[in-house]
Amino acid sequence: MIEFINASRWYGQVIGLNDISCKIKPGLTALLGQNGAGKSTLLRLATGQLRPTTGQVLMFGEAPFANQNVLKRIGYCPEIDNFYENNSAREFVQFLAEISGLGRQKAKERTTEVLHSVGIIGYEDKKIAGYSKGMRQRVKLAQAMILDPDVILLDEPLNGLDPVSRREYIDLLHNLALGGKTIVVSSHILYEVESMTKSIVLLHRGRLLAEGDLRVIRGLIDKYPHRVRIVAGKPRELAAKLVSMSNVISVSIDKVLSTINLEVKEPDQFYDLLGRLTLEGEFDIHGYSSPDNNLESVFEYLVGA
Amino acid sequence: MDTARLTTIWNRYLNTWWVLKMLFAVYRQSLKEFTRFMKFSPWIILAVLGALLAVFFRSVSAATNASDQFTVIVIFYTFRIGTLAAAILATNILNAEVEQKTIVYLLTRPIPRWTLLLGRYLACFTAVSIVSVVAVISTGLGVFGTGAFHHHVVWLDCLAAIFGSLAYCGFFLLMSVLSNRSLIINLLVAFGWEITVPSLPGTAYLFSILTYMLGIHLGNKNTNLSLAAFSNLVTNHNFSIVTCLAVLAGVAAVCAGIATVVFSVSEFIPKEQAA
Numbered sequence: 001m002i003e004f005i006n007a008s009r010w011y012g013q014v015i016g017l018n019d020i021s022c023k024i025k026p027g028l029t030a031l032l033g034q035n036g037a038g039k040s041t042l043l044r045l046a047t048g049q050l051r052p053t054t055g056q057v058l059m060f061g062e063a064p065f066a067n068q069n070v071l072k073r074i075g076y077c078p079e080i081d082n083f084y085e086n087n088s089a090r091e092f093v094q095f096l097a098e099i100s101g102l103g104r105q106k107a108k109e110r111t112t113e114v115l116h117s118v119g120i121i122g123y124e125d126k127k128i129a130g131y132s133k134g135m136r137q138r139v140k141l142a143q144a145m146i147l148d149p150d151v152i153l154l155d156e157p158l159n160g161l162d163p164v165s166r167r168e169y170i171d172l173l174h175n176l177a178l179g180g181k182t183i184v185v186s187s188h189i190l191y192e193v194e195s196m197t198k199s200i201v202l203l204h205r206g207r208l209l210a211e212g213d214l215r216v217i218r219g220l221i222d223k224y225p226h227r228v229r230i231v232a233g234k235p236r237e238l239a240a241k242l243v244s245m246s247n248v249i250s251v252s253i254d255k256v257l258s259t260i261n262l263e264v265k266e267p268d269q270f271y272d273l274l275g276r277l278t279l280e281g282e283f284d285i286h287g288y289s290s291p292d293n294n295l296e297s298v299f300e301y302l303v304g305a
Numbered sequence: 306m307d308t309a310r311l312t313t314i315w316n317r318y319l320n321t322w323w324v325l326k327m328l329f330a331v332y333r334q335s336l337k338e339f340t341r342f343m344k345f346s347p348w349i350i351l352a353v354l355g356a357l358l359a360v361f362f363r364s365v366s367a368a369t370n371a372s373d374q375f376t377v378i379v380i381f382y383t384f385r386i387g388t389l390a391a392a393i394l395a396t397n398i399l400n401a402e403v404e405q406k407t408i409v410y411l412l413t414r415p416i417p418r419w420t421l422l423l424g425r426y427l428a429c430f431t432a433v434s435i436v437s438v439v440a441v442i443s444t445g446l447g448v449f450g451t452g453a454f455h456h457h458v459v460w461l462d463c464l465a466a467i468f469g470s471l472a473y474c475g476f477f478l479l480m481s482v483l484s485n486r487s488l489i490i491n492l493l494v495a496f497g498w499e500i501t502v503p504s505l506p507g508t509a510y511l512f513s514i515l516t517y518m519l520g521i522h523l524g525n526k527n528t529n530l531s532l533a534a535f536s537n538l539v540t541n542h543n544f545s546i547v548t549c550l551a552v553l554a555g556v557a558a559v560c561a562g563i564a565t566v567v568f569s570v571s572e573f574i575p576k577e578q579a580a
Contacts, residue, residue, distance in 0.1 A: 011574065047413050050572050066569065071415035080406045084334075086341065098330035099421075100414050101323055143410065 001025060001151060001182050002046055007055035009041050016041035018206040019055070024184060028177040030193040030214075031186040033203035039186040040079060042203065043153050046184075047076040059151070072101075075144030079155035079186075081136055085129040089120055089139045092128060097146045114142045118172065133160040137169065151182040158185075158192055170196050202302070209302050217302075224301050225249050226267040227292050230260045230274070233284025241283065245273065258286075327416050331424025338401075339394060339432040348390050348432075352440035355383050359447025372458065375448040376522065379462055383444045384518055385495075387437030387466055388473055392495040394433055395477035396488045398425045399568070408573055419565040422478070426561055430474045437466030458522065461546070465521035468553040472514045475560035482564040482571070514556065520549035 002024040009017040017038040033039045044050045045057045048064030048071060057064060064070040084092055090111055097107035115124045118138040123131070128139060137157055144152050154173075158166050173196070177183045187193050193200060194214060202210040202217065210217045232238045235253050239260050243251045247270050249263040264270045267290075278285040339345065359378050363371070399422070402408035411421050441462040445453035453459050473495075480494070481487035502513040510516045524546055544552075 049409065049412050050574070066412075066418055068415040068417065071413060074413070076409070076413040078406075078409045080409065082406045084338070084407060086338075095330065095334045096410055096414060099327050099334075099411070099416050101327060101416070103326065104330075147415070 001060065002184070003056075003058040004042070004045075005056040005058070007045060007052040007057050009038075009045060009050060010053045015206050017045070017052075017203075020203075020208045021055075022201055022208055022211050024182065024201065026177075026180060026182045027199060028173060028183045028185065028197040030197050030200045031184055031203065032188070032190065032193050032200050033186075033209075034188050036205070037188075037203040038206040039188075039203055040155055041206075043076070043155050043184070043186060046153055047071075047074060072147060073150045075147065075149040075152040077140045077144040077152065077154040077157055079159070081133070081160075083128045083136070083139065086127060088125045088127055089115060089131070089135075089142070090124045092139065093143050093146060096143045100147050102146075110146060111142075114145045115139075117145070118142045119168065134162065134165040134169075137161060137165075141169075141172070145176075149181070151184070152176060153184045155186050156188070158187060158189075166192070204302070225263040225265065226270075226290065228262045228264055228267070228270070228274075228288060228290050230262070230288040231258055231286040232260065233258065233286065234282075235260050238277075238283035238285065241277070245270075324417060324420055328420045328424045328427075331416075331421055332428050335398075335425040335428030336431055339397075339428050340435075345432065348386075348436045349439060351386050351389075352436050353443045355386070355440045355444035356447035358382055359444050363448065371448050372456075375444065375456075375458060378444050378448065379441070379522060380519065383440045383462070384437075384466070384469065384515060385500075386440045387433060387470055388495045388499055388515070390436045391429075391433045391470055391473035392477050392491040393488070394429050395426075395474045396481045396491050398422070398429050398474075398478050399481045400487065403573055412573065418569040422482075422565045422568045423561065426474060426478050426564075429478070430471055433470040433474055434467045437470050438463050441466050458524070461524055462522050464546075464550070465518040468521070468550055468557075469514060469518040471557040472517075472553040472560075475557035475564070476514065479560040479564040479567075482567045514553065517544065517549040517552045520544035521546050 004020045004022050007017060007020045008015065020038075020042065031039045031042060041050070045052055046059060046064060048059075048067055051063075051065045059067075059070045060073060062070050064074075084095075087095070093115060094107050094111040097110055098104060100107075102110055112124075115121070118141050120135060120138050120142065123135060128136065131139065137160070141152075141154070141157065144154070157173075158169060161169060173183050173185065177197075185193075185196065187196075198214045199212070200210070200214050200217065201208065230238065235255065235258050239251050239253050242248050242260070242262060247265045249265060252261045253259075254261065274285075274288060277283060278288075355378065359374070362378055363374055399408075402411065402425075412418070414421075441459060442453070445456065445459035445462070449456050449459070476494070477487070477491045480490050484490055499513055499515050503510050503515045503519065520543075
């Protein structure tokens with residue numbers, strides 16, 4: 001459905017995307033990468049705003065640049081937070097519906113339908129200038145959905161959303177994916193992506209670093225020691241218990257802060273056990289975190305690997 | 306006629322109708338934007354000021370009759386308002402969308418790109434025409450009083466203002482498509498080129514839009530305007546009205562045509578990435 005064949009894109013002397021080859025199939029796929037990794041460039045190439053400098057980008061087998069046949073079948077939700085601020089959500093979406101080829105009456109009906117489906121009810125006739133971040137994200141999604149496209153590409157759609165809105169937004173995307181659509185969501189936050197999908201495309205400095213099932217990529221990462229920090233009321237007792245476990249490589253205690261710093265193998269198994277220990281309450285575990293559970297460390301592992 | 310041929314003709318008709326509907330949608334939205342009260346009212350105020358200027362000029366002018374006074378104000382104020390409005394508004398046909406980054410919503414629609422630009426161009430032309438015509442009528446009312454509408458020259462100047470707006474918007478649109486410093490270029494053209502070139506000796510005046518607007522204003526008639534400063538301006542505009550209208554429409558068509566072609570094949574990269 002979406003295919004990149006050795007696609008590169010240069011901005012003058014700067015490379016935005018470097019020799020990318022991948023295929024994105026129906027379902028929900030996350031495009032993961034730090035800022036400047038090339039996520040937005042990839043989406044701009046897929047939506048026909050840019051042409052690849054070398055290689056090919058194909059959407060439904062055709063080059064998407066200014067291609068009406070392709071643009072009819074895709075919806076794009078850009079990262080920018082800009083609108084025609086003096087318009088209401090209804091006016092904005094209806095205008096885009098009309099220039100997408102829907103007749104005025106049809107555009108009106110479809111606008112009401114999509115605004116309701118993204119949860120903008122009761123505010124659709126107020127000016128966008130007064131909308132919260134969450135509502136603005138929903139308006140962007142609504143305009144992307146207006147033609148009921150086969151592919152929806154969303155550039156950092158969860159930016160600035162509160163946890164409740166984020167959950168609702170992710171549910172909405174899941175429902176669209178379950179309806180057979182291809183949804184591509186870009187993000188630079190790993191945990192955000194993990195809660196959304198297992199299918200990822202990982203970009204780093206314009207290059208494709210990994211593609212496929214997140215669990216497989218995680219498996220690659222898990223070969224390396226994983227750092228965990230635990231805050232507990234009884235750190236010494238907990239450390240004694242942990243050190244006897246086979247997947248714990250090293251343990252150090254910070255008595256002042258009541259924290260234990262660990263290096264572990266097979267983190268999934270370790271977290272299962274830690275969860276059980278927390279529930280049992282014997283060691284008064286207040287919380288735990290891992291400095292390795294962020295995208296940066298994933299990159300460090302993968303680039304180093 | 307066989308069925309296949311009929312079907313082809315019918316599909317072509319449907320496609321044309323579909324494109325026209327989209328063009329109209331772009332035009333309507335853009336016109337709303339160009340004529341938004343806060344943006345548009347200063348232009349209307351400037352246009353109406355022509356009446357006050359005319360009343361003032363009548364009391365201090367060396368020109369002997371109302372017709373000459375009207376010509377002087379039209380050359381030095383009224384037509385300039387239209388030029389300035391065109392320079393600024395036509396620059397915004399594309400730049401406003403690019404700078405606000407809202408162009409991304411337009412470029413990802415299944416619409417021929419030329420309709421996006423043409424719709425916005427026509428909306429800009431409508432807005433500039435309104436300003437220019439209001440300026441002409443205000444000046445006419447200021448010079449001739451309520452009898453302005455009985456003066457042939459006022460109607461001719463309305464025509465000149467409309468065709469001039471068409472040509473100016475087309476030219477300034479082309480500049481904005483070709484250059485990302487178009488506002489500076491357009492203002493230089495409006496205040497530099499268009500002020501000096503029409504009164505230059507030789508044939509340089511042929512390359513000014515104002516030349517043909519003045520050609521319509523003078524209506525191929527000799528004028529008794531005696532101010533020395535106008536000697537070149539007046540002798541340089543010995544064209545028929547039809548020629549002037551054709552040239553202005555031609556300039557508009559060529560400029561808008563090139564602009565739409567360039568726009569159709571161009572990429573619009575956000576500034577931060579282009580840098």
